[in-house]
Amino acid sequence: MPDLLSLLLAVLCLSLAGLLLRSQRCPAAGPGGSCRRYSVPGSGFQLKKWAMRGVLSLAFRRRRRERGAATARREPLGSGAGEEAAFSAAPGGQPGCGAEELERPQELVCDAHALDSVYFTGFSETDKTFLITRLGRRLNGLCEMWLFLRVDGIGEFEHPVHPDMMVSDESEKCWHGGGLMIECLEPHRCWKIQFNGQLRKGPYRHQWNEEEGELVHVKFSFHWTSFSDIFDFNLDSHPKVFAHAIALEKWSPEFFQRVKKDGEQHSRYEQWGQSLGEIEIEGHEKKEVSMRGVRSHSYGIRNWAEIYRYVMILMHCEDGTSAHFTIICVPATTTHLTVGYVLFPNGKKAGIDWSNASLAEIADDGIIRDVYQVSFTAGGQFFEVCAKLDKQAHPVVYNGLTGTGVFHECIADFQLNRTVPGWGLVEFYYRDAVGQLIPNSGSRWKETSIPASSQFTEEHSQCTSDVGAKEPS
Ligand SMILES: *[C@@H]1O[C@H](CO)[C@@H](O)[C@H](O)[C@H]1NC(C)=O
C-alpha cells in the first residue's frame, strides 16, 4: 500500500529493471485460463523485491512519523504512554484523526462500495462457547450483519437472516441492526455488544431455506475490554510482505496506480480483548460468559467484487500470543499478498514478514478440509500454526451485495509450535462460489430486522436514548 513517494520511486525502479521486465510472464488472473490465478516469482523477481523493499520501508517509516507527529499535536504529553501509545491512538486513514473520531461510526464516503464495519469475536477458553458478530454499515440504510453464537451445552444459534446478511441500519450514533447493537464506550478500551431478539437454532445453514426453523428468544450483553495494543494495517504491517506481493506482479504505471488507489481507500485496525457478560436463552438459565477475541474496525471503500479469494486466521493462544494471518488475492493489484501480525504476551507487536503459505494449496478447489498448517515469521520469531477446524461450527454467509460471494467462518482449535493451544477461527472468502442465490433478498431484510425486539435498558449507553425514542415505553 505505497503512497505517492513510493509510486514515484517505483516508476524509477521500473526503468531500472528495464530489460528484465520484458521477459516477464503474463499477468495473473487473465481470462482464458492460460495464466496463473496467483502470480509466482518471475524473472527479475529478486531485483524487483529488493527495490520495492527499499521504497516501501521509506514510505512506511514516513507514514508512521507523520501519524506520530499528528497525534502528538492533538494529544499533549501525559495522555498517552510514550511513542507506542501515540501511534496506537490514531489508527486508520487520515493523520491527525483522534481515537474518539475513529471509534465512532464513520461517515460513509460517496461511493457505491462505502463501508464502515465493526467485527467482534469471542471464544471461551474453558468450554465450547463462542460469539461472532459483525455490523457493516453500507449506503441506503443497509447493514451487513453476522451473528453466530454457540453456548456450550445448549447449542448453536444464528441470526434468522442467515445465510443472507443484509439488515437495515437503525442508528447513526452506533452500529445497530437486526437486534444487534455495538457501541464504543471508551475509545480503544471499552465496547458494548448487545443483542435482543430471535435467533435460529442450529445446525448452521449453508443454503437458503423457506422453512423458518426453530426460533428462540436470545438476549445477551457483553462488556469488551482491550488487553492489547492496536494494530493498524496501514501503519504497522511489515513492508517486506508488500514488497514480496508487488514483486510477483507484472509492473506497469497502471498497476502502480491501482496499488496506490487500493491502499488509500481502505483502513483497518484491530485490537484484542476480553468480553464479560451474560447470555439468556429462552428455556435456559442465564449464563455468565467470559471470552477472548479480536475486534476490528474497517472503513472506506470495500468492493467485494474486487477480491477473488482470501483465507484469514485469527487466533489467541494460552500463553497470551494473539495473531492475525491473511492471504488475499485481488486480481487487479496483488494476486498473492500475505499480511498480518503477532501481538506478543509482553505487549509488543510485529508485522508478519514471511510465510510459507500459498492460496493455491489452501482450499483452492472450494473444499475446506479439517486441518491446515502454515508457518510464518514475525518479530524475529518463527511460528508454526496448526488449525483443526470444528465440523459442527462452520457457519456460512452469502454476500448480499454481490449475490455470489460466500464467507465460511470456520471455528478452529489451534496449536502454536505444536505445544501451545489456541482458540479462534479460519475465515474463507470465495468471490465466485456459485452459491444458491437468496430469493427476494432485496426485500427480506425489512421483515427480518426486528426493531421492536431491540429494547436495551442498560445505562451508560449513548445509543439507548436513540433506541428508546423509537419505542413506546
Ligand atoms: C508450511 O509449513 C507447515 C508447517 O511447518 C507445513 O505443514 C506446510 O505443509 C507448509 N506449507 C507449504 C505450502 O509448504
Ligand SMILES: *[C@@H]1O[C@H](CO)[C@@H](O)[C@H](O)[C@H]1NC(C)=O
Ligand atoms: C517455535 O519453534 C521454533 C523452533 O521450531 C522456535 O525457533 C521459535 O522460537 C518458536 N516460536 C515461539 C513463538 O515460541
